[in-house]
Amino acid sequence: MGHPIATTRPQLKALCHQCSLSKLCLPLAVGEDDIERLEDIIKQGRSFSRGETIFEQSEKATSCFAVRGGAIKTTIINKSGDEQVTGFYLPGEIMGLDSISGNSYACSAYALERTSVCELPIDHMEVLARKLPTLQHHFFQLMSSEIQSSQQHAMLLSKNTAEERIASLLLSLSSRFERRRLSPTRFNLPMARNDIANYLGLAVETVSRVMTRFQNQGLINAKGREVELLDVELLQEVALTFARCKS
Amino acid sequence: MGHPIATTRPQLKALCHQCSLSKLCLPLAVGEDDIERLEDIIKQGRSFSRGETIFEQSEKATSCFAVRGGAIKTTIINKSGDEQVTGFYLPGEIMGLDSISGNSYACSAYALERTSVCELPIDHMEVLARKLPTLQHHFFQLMSSEIQSSQQHAMLLSKNTAEERIASLLLSLSSRFERRRLSPTRFNLPMARNDIANYLGLAVETVSRVMTRFQNQGLINAKGREVELLDVELLQEVALTFARCKS
């Protein structure tokens, strides 16, 4: 109706059906026929450069986000002002599921590099989830595995040595790159040593030392943020070594 | 119709509307009118004595559980055979939300004392959640805060000293007892020192030492599993002490 071109604002509505991540992301839970209803709700295209804030803890929580490109870290700040990195999110992953309860975001989210996201308004998603059983189911699954992975992380922090933690992180990143059909053995770390240390409950210096130790042992080849995994099997061994020795 | 008494098998259907926990548990999310639909689905009355298994990791997951009485611990076992206590669940709390994804339970659950639970079959709950918006919403909230609390726990493990961890646990238990209108300052620990240690990523000996240190400082009065909190405010200070010193 009128002004066919002038009225078309910058594309906001998502185009899930032609997104390269549709097989990894939310659309996988929705039939071809219903994908349009998803697209009606999702706001696409917000983009952030390195270091920018996507949302901040205790800001009013309205949306979850699907990562389209780049990488994100989430952090929480406790009452004493300490910051803790709670997770890293890569393309195809959904972030912010912890913020559905309460009214405000439970963490802050920052772009680690040039990053774009799709926004999933929580209230709209809840309504749609009631209409699309597979979508509701998928949300329950996503949240459930978020609980699981954060329990696994707690376990890593409470029971494992510095070497095991770092080996685990490298392997986790590796398999998440592989999922996206990228090389599982050669990639750039999207985050700084500092973030790794914080995430793993270690000091930066320890991360640095372990990385060079791994390098000397021929496990990896690392220069700055460029990493090459030279011996994945041995890394997997390391991720279990100490626990094994005990038994 | 017919056989009015002979056919009434032992009561399995739940009676949420007359449960003393209904204000804390699932029913809070459901209007008076719909509570019967909840009762149709929930299986009440399974009961376990101390040490018994409620479900085991990697067993087929069919249900979540609401704790009616007693106390439960959940544990996960990693590939190297180490056991990690991931949580304690008290009356009014929902357990097993981490097991919705995947087909099998993500953890094992054991009764810490004489315990009774109500069983929430996952598939039925999903169907009902689609019909009762407030129920769906509540489930999302529950799962979301489960993510949050397990992130908080990870933070506790990675950044806090033994004293801080133990103070935090005592305070957490305290407020959960208070929620049930029990004394927040005088209660019995439902779990062994061993479980506390494991949950907090410490050695039993450390837990023991810190407890006696707290006792000597006049913070608590503890004999075995009986605990009295003598100075809650100071305990809250302790739960933050070290972090504060750093800044």
Next chain:
DNA sequence: CTGTATACTTGATATCCGTCAAGTCATCCT
């Protein structure tokens, strides 16, 4: 290009907590 801030690495020292060992206490079963 040049300087400066930031990221990263490496070394020396300190410390919290785990491990080992032994002892005390509580509980349970016959």
Next chain:
DNA sequence: AGGATGACTTGACGGATATCAAGTATACAG
């Protein structure tokens, strides 16, 4: 009651990792 088993406590010691300190490399702004 009595013995045994497990739960808890207490002490001595060592080790993994944090902290402190300094140096090197990288990134970025002008």
